[in-house]
Amino acid sequence: MSEALLVKEAGAAPVVAPASGARLFWRRLRAQRAASAAALVVLLLVLVALAAPLLTALAGQDPNAYHPDLVDSAAGGVPIGPFGGISADHWLGVEPQTGRDLFARIVYGARVSLGVALVATVLQITLGLIIGLAAALGSRWVDQLLSRITDINVALPIMVIALALLAIVPETFPRPVLIALVIGGINWAGTSKIVRAQALTLKSLDFVSAARLSGRGKWSIARRELLPSLAAPVITYAALAFPSNIIVEAALSFLGVGIKPPTPSWGQMLTEADTWYQAAPTYLLLPAGLLFVTVLALTVLGEGVRTALDPRAASRLRVGTKSAKHTEGGAA
Amino acid sequence: MTGFLVRRLGGAVLVLFALTAILYGIFYVAPGDVAQIACGPRCSPAQVAQVTEQLRLNDPLYVQYGHFLQGIVAGRDFSTGTGVEHCSAPCLGVSYQSDQQVTQLILAKLPVTGSLVIGAFAGWLLLGVGTGVLSAWRRGRLTERVLTWLTLAGAATPVFVIGLLLIIVFCSTLQWLPAPSYVPFAEDPEQWAWGLLLPWVSLALIESAKYARLTRSAMLETLAEDHVRTFRAYGVGERAIIGRHALRGAVAPVIALSALDFGTMFGGAVLTESLFGIPGIGRELVHAVKVVDLPVVVGMVLVTGFFVVLANALADVLYALADRRVVLS
Numbered sequence: 153m154s155e156a157l158l159v160k161e162a163g164a165a166p167v168v169a170p171a172s173g174a175r176l177f178w179r180r181l182r183a184q185r186a187a188s189a190a191a192l193v194v195l196l197l198v199l200v201a202l203a204a205p206l207l208t209a210l211a212g213q214d215p216n217a218y219h220p221d222l223v224d225s226a227a228g229g230v231p232i233g234p235f236g237g238i239s240a241d242h243w244l245g246v247e248p249q250t251g252r253d254l255f256a257r258i259v260y261g262a263r264v265s266l267g268v269a270l271v272a273t274v275l276q277i278t279l280g281l282i283i284g285l286a287a288a289l290g291s292r293w294v295d296q297l298l299s300r301i302t303d304i305n306v307a308l309p310i311m312v313i314a315l316a317l318l319a320i321v322p323e324t325f326p327r328p329v330l331i332a333l334v335i336g337g338i339n340w341a342g343t344s345k346i347v348r349a350q351a352l353t354l355k356s357l358d359f360v361s362a363a364r365l366s367g368r369g370k371w372s373i374a375r376r377e378l379l380p381s382l383a384a385p386v387i388t389y390a391a392l393a394f395p396s397n398i399i400v401e402a403a404l405s406f407l408g409v410g411i412k413p414p415t416p417s418w419g420q421m422l423t424e425a426d427t428w429y430q431a432a433p434t435y436l437l438l439p440a441g442l443l444f445v446t447v448l449a450l451t452v453l454g455e456g457v458r459t460a461l462d463p464r465a466a467s468r469l470r471v472g473t474k475s476a477k478h479t480e481g482g483a484a
Numbered sequence: 485m486t487g488f489l490v491r492r493l494g495g496a497v498l499v500l501f502a503l504t505a506i507l508y509g510i511f512y513v514a515p516g517d518v519a520q521i522a523c524g525p526r527c528s529p530a531q532v533a534q535v536t537e538q539l540r541l542n543d544p545l546y547v548q549y550g551h552f553l554q555g556i557v558a559g560r561d562f563s564t565g566t567g568v569e570h571c572s573a574p575c576l577g578v579s580y581q582s583d584q585q586v587t588q589l590i591l592a593k594l595p596v597t598g599s600l601v602i603g604a605f606a607g608w609l610l611l612g613v614g615t616g617v618l619s620a621w622r623r624g625r626l627t628e629r630v631l632t633w634l635t636l637a638g639a640a641t642p643v644f645v646i647g648l649l650l651i652i653v654f655c656s657t658l659q660w661l662p663a664p665s666y667v668p669f670a671e672d673p674e675q676w677a678w679g680l681l682l683p684w685v686s687l688a689l690i691e692s693a694k695y696a697r698l699t700r701s702a703m704l705e706t707l708a709e710d711h712v713r714t715f716r717a718y719g720v721g722e723r724a725i726i727g728r729h730a731l732r733g734a735v736a737p738v739i740a741l742s743a744l745d746f747g748t749m750f751g752g753a754v755l756t757e758s759l760f761g762i763p764g765i766g767r768e769l770v771h772a773v774k775v776v777d778l779p780v781v782v783g784m785v786l787v788t789g790f791f792v793v794l795a796n797a798l799a800d801v802l803y804a805l806a807d808r809r810v811v812l813s
Contacts, residue, residue, distance in 0.1 A: 300498070300499070300502070303495070303499050304499050304502050304503055304506065306792070306796070308503075308785075308789060308792075309748055309785075309788050309789075309792060311754050311755070312754065312769060312784070312785055312788050313785060315754065315769060315770060315773045315781075316511070316769075316773060316781045316782075316785050317510070318773065319772075319773040319774070319776050319781060320510070320511060320776065320778075395640065399642045402642055402644075403642060403644065403754075403755050406642075406644050406755070406758075406759075407754065407755065407758055407770050408770075408774070409770070409773055409774065419642075422644065422645070422648070426648065429648070429652050429656070430656060436648065436652075440645045440648065440649070443642060443645060444637075444640060444641055444645060447640040447641070447642070448636065448637060448640035451636060451639060451640050452636065455636075
């Protein structure tokens with residue numbers, strides 16, 4: 153805002169306006185090689201997840217179709233053929249015992265793993281934002297109450313409470329939705345703590361006081377003045393919460409209380425692959441490797457987002473200084 | 485200090501009290517037919533009615549919750565159908581499945597989980613702080629970059645993936661180690677250590693990533709401070725600066741995080757225990773969840789919450805003790 157003012161005061165038309173927040177962010181993100189590579193990997197995974205029906209149609213396979221002829225039932229159901237039954241029809245081989253196509257299951261599994269984590273992250277951030285803002289802007293009483301609730305939320309170990317909640321919900325409830333709700337619904341304390349602390353600091357700054365003195369309501373101030381300043385820490389938090397939610401979903405499914413078969417998820421595939429590592433190693437290594445690559449890429453991307461949004465760290469990237477100089481020159 | 489401790493513990497008790505209310509509300513009220521769950525799916529209506537009577541489910545809600553609280557504070561009596569069983573002081577109820585008292589069940593599992601956590605804790609502290617010190621010392625060089633990537637990879641790997649791979653490599657393929665198992669320490673210390681080695685290593689590898697990052701950033705922060713520059717100007721060697729001065733800056737945050745993790749791990753080692761078949765609290769919880777054994781589930785979540793709350797308070801106190809600049813208020 154202050155930079156825009158500078159440009160106006162200079163009164164000179166040809167001044168190059170500074171890059172907008174979003175554009176500067178992209179430039180700073182692209183300046184980091186590791187984060188750019190990670191972003192490409194993530195993009196590819198998201199495309200695969202979105203195009204799952206298309207890709208499986210292309211391969212001519214169905215994730216839930218059994219192919220008993222492709223496994224050696226005499227040998228306990230080991231896939232026939234090299235590397236877990238890889239062939240022109242089955243690009244990544246087939247599942248032991250059932251003969252289901254692994255490529256189709258992996259691709260549909262990506263949908264579940266990424267989708268559940270995404271919904272959980274959005275829910276957790278939204279809840280955290282609402283609760284944190286309410287605590288910072290509400291009366292002392294509201295703040296006390298919400299802060300104590302946050303304390304209780306922190307005291308709940310996510311895995312344990314998610315396990316417990318999954319026990320009492322009827323089986324008929326759509327499982328992926330339930331897991332996203334559980335992970336997101338009990339994991340908002342981190343966000344609300346950051347939001348509350350940040351909002352309390354912002355509240356005492358001049359531009360917020362000015363907005364208050366001009367007679368605007370609390371929620372209008374929260375939306376128009378506080379939210380833009382809260383974006384950086386919250387986006388950073390979300391970017392790093394997303395991969396950890398993927399791990400939580402995989403863990404729950406691995407424990408047998410998450411995604412239920414026949415719906416494939418990487419964590420759930422791992423449980424079943426557990427006993428097959430000698431006879432069909434690819435069956436185990438595929439979901440394990442993909443989980444690792446996905447979480448690593450998302451974490452590196454998250455770190456990149458953090459650096460791009462942190463003015464101190466970003467200044468070391470030497471991006472965006474050029475336009476700033478232009479502004480100074482224009483003002484002078 | 486005393487005032488802070490009293491207030492902190494008072495707050496902790498309040499949080500735990502609220503936790504019991506929430507858990508009671510969610511687990512005994514929401515799922516509807518507790519008696520049917522307790523009795524099992526094949527129970528006749530008459531049997532269900534009998535269980536309802538036994539569990540006193542016809543009492544008003546606040547009376548039931550009162551009994552639950554009374555059990556925790558003062559103990560309570562349970563009718564077992566044939567007679568009355570007394571469940572003493574911190575009574576968390578009786579398992580629907582095995583008719584065992586939940587408190588006894590948890591007490592029996594504590595040493596198992598404790599063995600796992602203590603060994604892993606020593607491992608991740610050594611590995612994490614060591615890695616952190618090394619990368620702060622070798623900052624800007626290849627060593628640091630390699631360590632940074634290894635740390636990232638560690639943080640990105642779920643513990644069950646590392647654990648599975650370790651089992652496959654060391655137990656099946658190379659056959660260097662026996663399959664992980666739990667033998668009580670008192671019975672055979674050597675077997676105890678060998679059986680727990682892989683779980684310790686897996687947990688330590690994953691958890692140490694956090695500690696490496698924390699140590700490294702705390703040390704780099706100290707290294708940038710003026711007094712370190714003064715030491716350098718006096719001719720103090722790099723080793724002494726790293727080992728004696730920079731490391732000191734990392735002590736307080738590492739201690740605080742350790743206390744937190746230690747508390748969380750007591751309930752949170754669910755995955756490690758399930759994967760390696762170690763019969764601790766986490767594995768018991770997964771089992772209880774699968775058979776909908778509500779008293780066991782609620783008891784274990786409460787005990788876990790208790791450890792976390794305790795660890796939170798402990799972390800605050802330790803932080804202040806390790807870093808005199810922090811004022812407790």
